Amino acid sequence: MNALDLARWQFAITTVYHFIFVPITIGSGFLVAGLQTAWYRTNKDKYLKATKFFGKLFLINFAIGVVTGIVQEFQFGMNWSSYSRFVGDIFGAPLAMEGLLAFFMESTFLGLWIFGWDRLSKKMHLATIWIASLGTLLSAYFILAANAFMQHPTGYGMSANGTRAELKSIVAVLTQKTAVSAFFHTIPSAFLVAGSLFAGIAGWMILKKRDVDVAQPVLKMGLVTIIISFVFIAISGDYTSRVMVQQQPMKMAAAESLYETKANAPFSLFTIGTLDGSRPVFQIGLPSVLSFMSTGNFNGVVEGVNDLQKEYVTKYGEGNYKPNIPLAYWSFRLMIGFGALAALLALFLLWRMRKGGSLPESKFMHLSLRALPFLPLLGTSFGWIFTESARQPWVVFGLMKTADGVSPTVSAGNVAFTMIAFTLLYGVLAVIEFGLMVRTIRVGVGKPVEGNNANDGQPLTMAY
Amino acid sequence: MSLNSFWFLLIAVLWVGYFVLEGFDFGVGILLPFVSKNQAERRAVLTTLGPVWDGNEVWLLVAGGATFAAFPEWYATLFSGFYLPLFLILVSLIVRGVAFEYRSKYGKESWRGRWDIAITISSLLPALLWGVAFANIVRGVPLTKSAAGAMEYSGGFFNLLNPYSLLGGVTTLFLFISHGAYFLALKTEGEIRVRANKMGQQAGLLTALLAVLFFAWTLVSVSHRSWVVGGVTIAVVSWLAALYSNFRAREGWAFLYSAITTAFVVITLFLALYPNVMPSSNGEDTSLNIFNASSTHYTLKVMTVVAVFLTPFVLLYQGWTYWTFRKRINPSQIANAETGVLDTIHP
Structure with a gap:
């Protein structure tokens, strides 16, 4: 492997890994803030216990x-x-x-929240978790706007000597459709992830009959969060695919393994293609559905991979402009599939709980509650793998190819070394993190101490 | 002042913020095993950093982001050029952050002991390597103009380990150790306070010696323009005041003076650089400066509006955090110091 391939692998590994923890923390922050608000309003002990318990799990991930x-911030330069x-x-x-705007807000107010139980008034302390959560939203917006520029460059002009893209309108960069639709797709996904995590854990607690009074409202909150966020994901996903068809038709064609341009294009449920991805061998599809998804019209014309390839050769010169089509096709389906599976499971659980709210004890129930937290996480991972890989060969669509973006002075050996080191380190941390999560869940809620504006010399509510 | 100069100034300010703030938390991390003798003390030491370390680290992320936005050529050449040192810094920052959050989860010595070693090493490496990196930037490294017109670093890894930059690294290492000791003496009660004070005196004297050598070398062979002489003077005088204050056990003053010194070390290095951002040892025409490394006027203007509007708020609420957690921590306030929250499963 050369430095380019290694750098791509490194980016993929570190970014997919990072994005396991991003949606968990964005969503969990808000859900914990919601639990604390319930405690603030009702003063019920169960909400305080839930805040502290799920707060612990939130922080293990946040770290x-x-x-x-x-690493993400500096990897571009390296x-x-x-x-x-x-x-x-x-x-x-x-x-x-x-x-x-965002990182300072998140880190500072989260520090105040973690250590401020006995230093701030109840109201002020509640405000800190809301402000920290708001910070995560802002953070998501800006980084998605930056990513949107790579998907669909806008608000720029080329420099006089053609060596770089220059900003012409910051408003255009920050408000373009791709950024907005990505935001309204990614944030509900984060809620889907966190809702599933909370519901899975709370459901498990109920089945084990541990702190049922604490777990009951959390399970409900988690399941309702899943359903609501899935509705938003579906709506923004539909909008996103239309924007994608306009701006990145190749990506949509790859997602569908649609090789030839056609009207009434079917949405493929299953495709086996040739290995080089040049044509399909076997397809099952829903007639006209892809046309509807892409254009809003069942008779709409959707461009196929082969025609787009010809078009791009004329526009950008000789070269292969097809992404990895099997990868695009399957990651797109797995994204939707895992997300939908979580939503279906949540619907089923809500239906089983419709009278009285208890969960039936069964093997299937145990299994599905354990699986629930992982489903949307797999969905978000495949979503990003799809979005980034199906933009290839471009790093900035139409402007710069990925192969031209790599550092010319960094040797393959150096990239390989850092890639292996990051991967090993991340692997070790994943094992430790997972162990701590499981242990924290098994240890259970316990008896949290309420903050009471401790005087000098009194034990600290929170210490490292 | 041109926008290019303004952004040079702003990036200097961000690095000042980063080193003044994370400088002491590096120092506290390094001193951890020496300044605390039992679990209660150890956790008291870590708790002084608890509410603030993450906010301190954000100064680095913003310095990186601002460099990317305002001087992309600088960002690209620096981080692709100083590849392995930066990698070691990143690994350290990853391990450190996780270690703070996880080390007290269990009470077992095997668990805590390993995280403590991790904290010390991962605090020591960046404290040393940032000094090495900045000394190299100021000294000048080989930059070569590529076919595409970019100034690329052409020196390799071992080129960065020269006597001047290693001296710079050891200097920042001891500067941060002392700075951390003054912080600990200010934020704790009892034995830790006494030990931190003593260690602050020893490390402070050693820092003074190293700094004199490093500054002398800088003035002789890098830059002796009058601003640089001025910066050095303030840094040195302030350091003497820090040493004296610590000697008199006036912890607040000692910390303030060491913060001023840290700030002026950074300011002096930036004054020595200006108007270059990465001088090349291959001659002026391959150096990166605030003009050939910068973004367009429009981008700088946009970022200026953002920075001028937001920075005061950041300073305000970060200041408020320090105010909220101003009380000294006594090890006796750490309840059940020996046990971790995950030690026993509740029935």
């Missing part, structure tokens, strides 16, 4: 989310210096704004 995010030079004038701006 890894934060530290793996540092492995993708040519890319950084080319887009820095545009891409750096949302990154810097994210830091100034």
Whole structure:
């Protein structure tokens, strides 16, 4: 493997890994804030216990989310210096704004929340978790806007000597359709992930008859969160695919393994293609559904991979403009499939709980509650794998190919070394993290101490 | 002042913020095994950092992001060039953050002991390597103009380990150790406070010696323009004041003065650089400066509005955090210091 392949693998590994913890923490922050608000309003002990317990789980994830995010900030410069030079004038701006506006807010107010139980008034303390959560939303917006520029560059012009893209309108970059639709697709996904995590854990507690009074409202909150967020995901997903067809038709064609342009295009449920991805061998599809998804009209014309390839050769010169089609096709389906599975499971559980709210004891119930937290996480991972891989060969669509973005001065050996080291380190941390999560769940709720504005010399409510 | 100069200044400010703040938490991490003798003390030491370390680290992320936005050529050349040192810093910051959060989850010595070693090493490496990196930037590294017109680092890894930059690294290492000791003496009660004070005196004297050598070398062979001389003077005088304050056990003053020194070490290095951002040892025409490394005027203007509007809020609420957690921590306040929250399963 050369430095380019290694740098791509490194980016894929570190980013997919980072994004396991991102949706968990974005969603969990808000859900914990919701639980604490319930405690603030009702003063019921069960809500305080739930806040502290799920707060612990939230923080175990937040720790890894934060530290793996540092790598993301510097990786562009380390492995993708040519890319950084080319887009820095545009891409750096949302990154810097994210830091100034969001990272400071998240980290500072989360620090206040963790250690402030006995230092802040009840109201102020509640405010800190809401502000920290708001920070995560802002952070998501800016980084998605930066990513949207890679999917669909806008608000830019080329420099006089053609060596870099230059910012012409920051408003265009921050408000383009791709950024907005990605935001309204990603944030509900984060809620889907966190809702599933909370519901899975709370359901398990109920089956084990442990702190049922604490777990009961959390299970309900988790399941309702799943259903509501899935509705938003479906709506924004539909909008996203229409924007995609306009802006990145190749990506949609790849997602569908649609090789030839056609009207009444079917949505494929299953496809086996030739290995080189040039044509399908066997397909089962829903007639006209793809046309409807792409254009809003069942008779709409959807462009196919082969025609787009010809079009791009005329436009951008000789080259292969097809992404990895089997990967695009399957990751797109797995994204939707895992997300929908979580939503179906949530519907089923709500239906079983319709009278009285208890869960029936069965093997299937145990299994599905354990599986629930992992389903949407797999969905979000495949979603990003799809979005990023089906943009290839471009790093910035139409402007710069991925192969031209890699650092020219960093040797394959160096990239290989850091890739292996990051992968090993991340692997070890994943094992530790997972162990702590499981142990924390098994240890259970316990008896949390309420913060009471401790005087000097009294035990601290929270210490490292 | 041109926007290019303004952004040079702003990035200097971000690095000042980063080193003044995370400098002491590196120092506290390094001192952890030496300044605390039992679990209650150890956790008291870590708890002084608890509410603030993450916010401190964000200064680095913003410095990185701002460099990317305002001087993309600088960002690209620096981080692809100083590849392995930066990698070691990133690994350290990853391990450190996780260690803070996880080390007290269990009471077992095998668990806590390993995380403690991790904290010390992962605090020590960045404290040393940032000094090495900045000394190299100021000294100048080989940059070569590529076919595409970019100034690329052409020095390799071992080129970065020269005597001047290693001295710079050891200097920041001891500067941060002292800075951390003054912070601990200010934030704790009892034995830790006494030990931190003593260690602050020893490390402070050693820092003074190293800094004199490093500054002398800088003035002789890198830059002796009058601003640099001025910066050095303030840093040195302030350091003497820090040492004296610590000697008199006036912890607040000692910490304030060491913060001023840390700030002026950074300011001095940036003054020595200006208007370059990465001087090349291959000559002026391959150096990166605030003009050939910068973004367009429009981008700088946008970022100026954002920075001028947001920075005061950041300073305000970060300041408020420090105010909220201003009380000293006594090890006796750490309840059940020996046990971890995950030790026993509740029935």
